[in-house]
Amino acid sequence: MNIISGLIQNYFYFASIVIFLIGTHVMLTHSNLIKKIMGMNIMETGIFLFVVSIGYIRGGSAPIVPIDGRGVRFINPLPSALILTGIVVGVSLTAFALSLVIELYKYYGTTDSDEIMEMRRRER
Amino acid sequence: MNDPTVHIPVIVICTSLIGAFLAPVLGKYRPALVGLMARLIAPVNALLLVILLRYVDAGETFHYYMGGWAPPWGIALSVDYLAIYVALIIHLVSAVILLYAKDDLFGEVRGDLHRWYYTLFLLLVAAMTALAFSHDFFNIFVFTEIATIAACALIAIKPKKECIEASFKYLILSTVGSGFILLALALIYMVTGHFNLTLVAQNMGAAAEAYPLNIMVSLALLIVGFGVKSALFPLHVWLPDAHSSAPSPSSAVLSGLVVKIYAVVLIRIILTVFGGEVLAAAPIADMILIIASVAIIAGSLFALAQTDIKLLLAFSTVAQVGYIYMGISLLSETGTMGGLVHIFNHALMKTLLFLAAGAIIHQTGLRKISDLDGIAKRMPITMAVFSVGALSMVGIPGFNGFISKMYLATGAFDAGKPVFILVILMSSLLNGLYYLPIVVRAFLGTNAEEGKFAKDELPLSMTFPLVILGLACIYFGLLPGSLLELVRKAAHYLIAV
């Protein structure tokens, strides 16, 4: 019972872990390179959701001190900043991975990693 | 703090960064200057680090706060012996590699990409240095990613399909690793509320009590995440392809430095942040110890089966990373020293071996070990230096590899686990089994086709770094006193906290 209620209360953690696992699964099991990259993005999204939800406060506002200095409940900026960085990293990783896939496609004419492995084996 | 010495860590990182981003612009108009600049930056930085070391020697180790903001707001750099030691290794070794790269690159990388090669290389150096100094999970994550992308690009820059494929494989697995790391950081942040290592460490005790599950899961995720990046044994699958297909200077820097920096970061986190209580609660250290032993033996066995010289070296790296993990997870002072000193020694040896292999490939285009019969007649200096590296790997006394094995073995005994001495000895034997035949072949073998190696000896810019590394291997094998002093302090720092 405890576990279930814990899950329901922390549904966003649960959701993010599910997304993370889906992403990882796609990334590691699918042979299509583009799908791998998509899995990578899904996985990262899961993590992003998880981290952002740690710092999120219901009804909180952006953490910028207002001019009159009223006490406002701020959302913790650190996870958001981390995730902002994470997103940038994710974009660059995706871009880099995509460019590699383009290169691979030029060499092998396919984006399927199994086929590429097969071709390499035959080459040897 | 008006003493300019305290800024050295930042300056070192910044000069590499500036160099990295000057390179593409400069390379466009003055291509000759780029290499020169890159080759100047690393030694100058190493010099600065030595000055910093003197400074730290005189007083306490300290933390440097970016923008003058103390934690929990600011980003901190920890200026301690471990960081300086690792940073010194990075800059010294990359200085040598950059020297070597001057002529070798022409054979492996398209001419118009040279400036980008230097960009990536310096970026990687900057990221690794920053990782060494980082005292903040945030920074650790960011620079891990920068280092990963730069490393992948350093492989993919060679226009061959093997490189692209290896790079892709590396990228995908590293991304999984990064994901794990990020998740772990989030879990730690969740229960401790900080990213700064010191503050997290302070809150760790209470957090571990309240949320043991979070701490354990994050620890596991960290080990897997950094384990992938540092090629800890079952997670090493990307390494052989990546390190063997890359251009030789890249292989050298990847094998010699990059995998280790992640190991250092992981170890720093585990030992200084999680600390004794968490380690006592779960047999983490023992698990790593066993994994490392398996890595040592399995890596060597895989290496034994290789016919391609660079693949062999790459698998040997898997085994050697095991040494580093083993040394530190022994949790005795000598063991930790062994692990840390092996970071330096292996950086020297493996860089040397990769560069020597690169020189052979550059000269003759031969990669298969069976083709190397009698090659020492054509390339005596290269092969002599290669032999130094090989003997060092085997752990012949008088060469630096012996020092680390010695310390690892005494460390295993100190830790009350003499079984692991056998692992080290066994792997020495295996190293002998796969390194010595190459040397024997090269010097004593006779190749059927005379005049097969018709080219001349190497250019000076390639011979010189090799010889420097070879001499360093012997020097630090015979007189490691000052090195060990530094390592002892670094180990003390790790164990004491």
Add this chain to the structure above:
Amino acid sequence: MDDLVLQTITRILMPFIQVYGIFVIVNGHLSPGGGFAGGTILGASVILYALTFNVGAAEDLYPDDLAEAVESSSVLIFVLVGLFAILMGANFLTNIGIFPSPETGTLFTGGFVTPLTLAIGVKVASTVITLFTHLFGEKKP
């Protein structure tokens, strides 16, 4: 893609998008947003241009040489601003008050933050554009 409607609207929209991007960048220290967000918006304007006209046109608008220079120099500016603080005797990236600081909440209270976010914004914009053109145009990365 030769759609007159799209092209005209793009032409009209682009300056607005860009101004908005710049707004987000320079207000980085006052409101949510900053270099990353604003830079992406800036970059998006050019991507829109590339989509409605063609990639070649976008490349002409923002050539590779320029991109290289911009990307390198923006990082350099960032680092140099940080190093400037060291020169002034403070820690790296310290926000030294060499700018006049008027009352809180106005645009020029950021000190060094504004040049830094600007550098970031330009860099991000440039990167977003080059990534798009390179991947779309299938040029070597």
Add this chain to the structure above:
Amino acid sequence: MLDAELVKYLPVAAVLLPLVACIPLWAIEQRSAQIRDWFAISINAISLGLIVAMYPTIARGGTIFLEFPQLLPPFGISFKVDVVGFSFALIAAFVWLLCTIYSKSYMEYEPACNRYYPFLLLCLSGCLGVFLTGDLFSLFLFFELMSLASYVLVVHNQTKEALAVGYRYLMLTLVASLSLLFAIIITFEVTGSTSLVSGNYFPAASGLASITFFAFLAGFGMKMGIVPFHIWLPEAHPVAPAGASALLSGIMLKTGAYGLLRVIYQVFGMETVSGAGWQTMLLVMAGITILFGSALAIAQRGLKKRLAYSSIAQMGYILMGMALFNENGLTGDVYHVFTHALIKSTLFLCAGAIISATGKHTVDEIKGIGYRMPVTMTCFTIAALAMIGIPPLNGFVSKVFLSVGALDAGQSAYAVILVISSLMNGIYYLPIVISAFLGGEGEAIGPIKRRFGLEMAPSMMVPIVILSVAIFATGLMPEGFALQLSKAAAQLLLSS
């Protein structure tokens, strides 16, 4: 009389001189083969001189000690010479000098001499280092140097066979050195020191102690060639050039014996060794080694191979001597080191002379060689008789001491083994001698290569003759120099 301060540096100089001299030698040999030979010989001679210069101090019962703790921490390198080390080093340097002189002419027609001499010097350095160092770790260091350098000597001819044998040698060397390293680490960890001064580290037998002991035994035994570890020896010694085989068999085997002596008497102590039953084990191993080596030597047709197997048997004597734990046995043991070094190098050098003059390798092919090469065969005969233990020769003296030691220890069975082994020595040496002189006039051999009108070059003949004279001399003066040293060594070891 040398200054005491100066004497301190003698061992270092003796060890490092050959090591350092490799570099000028390498430079010289690019120019002139003649100068190279003489340079190598003079370096050898100087090393020998430096060792002889230590004699006054040693004769006074003193030890020479010098350490360099900053080298290779945490152990440091130290040099310590007592009478045991001095005796071994003296005979080593002496035989080495003669073998180098011999090599000068012998190697003239061999390939790759430019590799041979530097490695010969490296080996000398390692070998002297083993005998003159003051702690286990330094000993190990030089042991390694010697083992690796001698690999190059073993595979000198670069034939397929040599390379295959060399590979096995290399791997076994590696195993030996690793097990030594293991043992040294444990010794260091248990006692905090590897110095050979204090002695008796393991007061009682424990699990750890026995692991350590067996690791030491495996490590040194591998070099020594005692029976379960001998597999590399009979292959490796014959393939090397004659000068190198003489040194491998005559001197380098003794490094193992030396290490084992130190380990038994100064690391574990007699009480521990006998208390744990290792003494009996060592004796049994020695007995097996003697009989096994002799038996297989009889079966060999190759001349050098027969000599190599004979070496195994002789190393059994030495192992037995050190396991008897009494003064006579130990005296015989150290004396036999002298004896065997002289005899076996004579035999190998003679074999080398025969092979280089006739090209014949097997025992059957050299019938009547005595007529063609009288000097060689006379020396060979002297050495063979000494090996069998015919009275006026030195082999007899060592056998007497060993037998008396065996009887003193109450192990009469081993005295019997000695006698049996002498018989077997006779069985495999005498036929060579007999057929050489009585097997016709050498018709089967054909004309031999003569140099300078002699059966071999003078620089080959002189070392052989000097060695045979030394065999005679030590045998005829039973109370001479060698025996005194042996006795002093035995007393020193027993008192530690």
